[in-house]
Amino acid sequence: MRILIIHQYLWSHYKGKIYSELQKIVNTHKNDELLVLQTSLNEITRANLGPVDRSIHQYNYQVLVDDYYENIPNTTRAKKMLYWVRKFKPDVVNISGYYEPAMNTVLFYCRLVGIKVIISVDSTEEDKPNIWWKEAIKRFVVNRAQGFFCYGSKAAEYMLKFGAKPHQILLENNAVDNQKIASIYKEAYQTRETEKAKYGLRPFNFIYTGRLMAIKNVANLLIAFAKLKPQNWGLVILGDGAEGENLRKYVADEQLEGVTFIEGQAWYNVPKFMALGDVFVLPSYSEPWGLVVNEAMVGGMPVIVSNKCGSSHDLVKNGENGYTFNPYDTDELAAIMKKFVDDPDLIKSFGAVSQSIIKKYSPEQVAQEMYDGFKKVMYEHK
Template identity: 40%
Template sequence: MRILIIHNQLWAHYKSRLFSEIYSSLKEKYPESAFLVVQIALYEASRSAMQSDESIVYDYPYQVLFSRSLDSVRFPERLKSLFKAFHTYKPTVLNITGYFDWAQVLLMFYARMRGVKVVLSSESSSADHNRSALKERLKRFIVNRANAFFCFGKTSAQYLESLGVNPATILVRNAAVIDEEIIRTRYDLAKKQFGNEHLIRKFIFTGRLAPEKNLSLLIRAFYNVQHTDSGSWQLLLVGDGPERDLLENLTRSLNLADKVTFAGGFPWYKVPEWLAKSDVLVLPSKSEPWGLVVNEAMTCGMPVLVSDKCGCAADLVEPGKNGLTFDPENQSALEEAMRFFMQNPDRIVPMGNESMKMIAPFSSKHVASRMADCYKSLSRKG
């Protein structure tokens, strides 16, 4: 069994954790197998300024085709290099990333002609973009050339099924993983360091300060709930982006400067330190294929408030058990959800404990073990 994964960029830490766990699982279960991840580029241009932590090392065999940004790699370059890597490695199973890169799609078609089994990894859901009938027909044709599928969760599986995919071929339905070991270890360390500093309760958002994140609505909702409730709560926004000035101006206009903190942007491995200073995660996005920050917060034992337009909501939020969901177009619904925790702070810890239980099936080790078994099963089929 020779497994070849095509992935877009090396600087995708959570995927690196998954690849490491797959490699480890294969060595343990199927020592005769060979495994290689071909990374097309080092990073996406939008993430070029991201810092890395050299103490975090991932162990899996990989090859980087272009030591520059993914955006700068032209289609002919990708196509030629991917086909060369394919012929050099001679896989029995090919795992491609999505269906948006025509170089990978053409490689999939070619692999099928050569008798190689193809797995398509998909994160998309029906709600994360506007859809056109022509594009949907094209996607239907593409995805149904694959032998099997790995998807993030329920909504991405449902979307594949809407494109005509046989549900029995969706072999992994919980591929939305994070590096839970690093996240939880650094969260626990930060909790010990802060001690009793965390006296004022906080809602926290982490991510890009961008229009699709719906942060103006979050700030206005927070203004209304803190204005009408006696509880002393604050709002912490961790991230940077094109709407920062607009959001800071909105905060000042509502006289919330002492209640809303703009922490700025931080690399992923620093986020647990901010989660440790907070109580409840809020993700109010108008559109989100998944929302891995919810995985992070749940791994840290936090309850979550999640927009029902986020792909993760169907899998990770059970209203009243570990958090609440809301319509991101309905400010009153978000206010009601926030007010629940302000008026019931005794529910924070037990609901956070439920979060930790519910996120367990999404552990990188658990998912990787399942993927290794799927690769083996595909290799056995004629």
């Protein structure tokens, strides 16, 4: 079985780990071969999050263009993708998403020549406003594929809505490098109090990590925190972005105490800063999954996650390891945050449940489910 995966950019460290685990599985089957096409090195919006670490990409791959993804015309992407499809002669191709012209060009070519196609899907119905004609195009594209790797149950529901069959849902999982994240977090935790003093942090802290963009809804997180006015709790905001200046201005104008901004970090440094917090909050208006929730749970943290984030439906057990909330309702968010302010003992018990839940969301498990999915499409649905 010859497997070809077409992905957008090499920077994705979490995909690098998953593909590396998939390569290990492929290597145990002498008649199998894997090739991953990385269209570009990175995307512009993540350019400040650290360089590409090629050491984590332990699998057979080709980078098609040495540039940012956004700078590559769709015609160039499509030509280079099709070149490798013809050269590698795969039995099954996995493309990323159903909305990019170049990826869809590959999909239709594969259908024409009889190559099986699996679409990776991270979108959910709640991601963006659904316009009827766009939904019609999605339905048409989705129904050309033989299988789907869905990053979460909500993404799977979306595909079923478009007409995918239940047996075509081959994966409902998403993962980070649990082992490495846990190791970095554990080491950083040993100097936690020293680092907290360095940044002038309070005894307990909520923490947000991610880009500072309007869709991330950090403004409402600040509003919710302002309603609490807790004495022993602070709020750490780790990240950079277009909304950074506005958020800092709000804190200054409202004379909001206990809020600490820290500049964005490379992915391998994020767990070090995550160790400074006690409860992780992801307030996004829209988030296909939100892998930073995985990272927080690997570190044994309770999580408060917007119900518009895909991971909230799979990773958050309300009242056990965290809570979900309506991102437009700052009173609801404040009330949830107050539960931890009033009873800090919840941190340890909720964190232990987080660690238990996240064990099955590992790159090894995702890779195995992907391999099983490739086999299923190849041999069971001819």
